[in-house]
Amino acid sequence: IVASFGDQVLQGRKVVVSAGPTYEDIDPVRFIGNRSSGRMGFAVAEAAAQAGAQVTLVAGPVSLATPQGIARRVDVRSAAQMHAAVTAATADADIYIGAAAVGDYRPNSVAPQKLKKHDGAALALQLTENPDILAHLSAQRAHPFLVGFAAETQDVERYARDKLQRKGLDMIAANQVGEGLGFETADNAITLYWADGSAELPRADKALLARQLIERIADRYRAVRG
Ligand code: CTP
Ligand code: CA
Numbered sequence: 001i002v003a004s005f006g007d008q009v010l011q012g013r014k015v016v017v018s019a020g021p022t023y024e025d026i027d028p029v030r031f032i033g034n035r036s037s038g039r040m041g042f043a044v045a046e047a048a049a050q051a052g053a054q055v056t057l058v059a060g061p062v063s064l065a066t067p068q069g070i071a072r073r074v075d076v077r078s079a080a081q082m083h084a085a086v087t088a089a090t091a092d093a094d095i096y097i098g099a100a101a102v103g104d105y106r107p108n109s110v111a112p113q114k115l116k117k118h119d120g121a122a123l124a125l126q127l128t129e130n131p132d133i134l135a136h137l138s139a140q141r142a143h144p145f146l147v148g149f150a151a152e153t154q155d156v157e158r159y160a161r162d163k164l165q166r167k168g169l170d171m172i173a174a175n176q177v178g179e180g181l182g183f184e185t186a187d188n189a190i191t192l193y194w195a196d197g198s199a200e201l202p203r204a205d206k207a208l209l210a211r212q213l214i215e216r217i218a219d220r221y222r223a224v225r226g
Pocket of ligand 1: 079098099101102103104130131132133134135147148149
């Protein structure tokens with residue numbers, strides 16, 4: 001139980017949360033995806049709403065019901081669609097929390113017909129890098145308070161701090177994937193980093209962790225933006 005949660009720490013704030021994977025189509029029946037379930041992002045969106053925020057949830061392809069209290073949900077499929085939806089939704093937002101596992105690459109082109117096999121010959125897919133949604137937001141003159149996620153399999157702090165700086169973020173929530181934590185699991189454990197500090201949120205179910213995360217984000221938001 002987080003006792004202070006009745007305080008409505010994000011009352012009146014507009015918060016955009018992205019969640020889930022993206023799917024990058026190869027042809028009409030195949031895509032490149034990833035193992036994000038969307039559960040952490042949905043829990044964060046729900047916790048933000050519980051804290052009094054007006055929440056827009058931009059969701060990749062997930063099989064999750066919209067949490068209680070969400071003002072608006074926008075469903076997208078590809079990274080390009082997520083980029084467009086997040087850009088529109090954050091135009092007047094106070095905080096953007098990028099919890100989505102955005103696909104890093106997409107096929108150069110989507111085949112109009114189902115690809116066929118060719119007598120055992122290898123198939124090479126040409127991929128193009130997707131735009132970085134967080135980096136694009138931070139490059140804008142006026143942008144919301146930016147929170148990123150970093151799921152890493154090694155060197156968590158080094159990679160997370162590198163992303164914090166490179167993408168121009170206010171905070172990053174990092175977690176080690178593996179050891180029964182991370183994607184496709186009920187529990188998670190997070191270390192939060194910002195320019196001059198960090199905080200451990202020890203292993204807990206994603207709902208509890210999300211509430212603690214929102215409290216920390218609200219603290220930093222108030223410190224930085226008043
Ligand atoms: N992100 C984003 N746009 C992308 C890729 C990632 O906004 N095209 C965001 C994610 O939503 C997340 C953060 O950036 O909040 C970190 O994502 P991650 O995949 O860990 O970072 P990358 O820069 O893609 O680095 P990596 O090579 O480790 O995948
Ligand atoms: Ca990535």
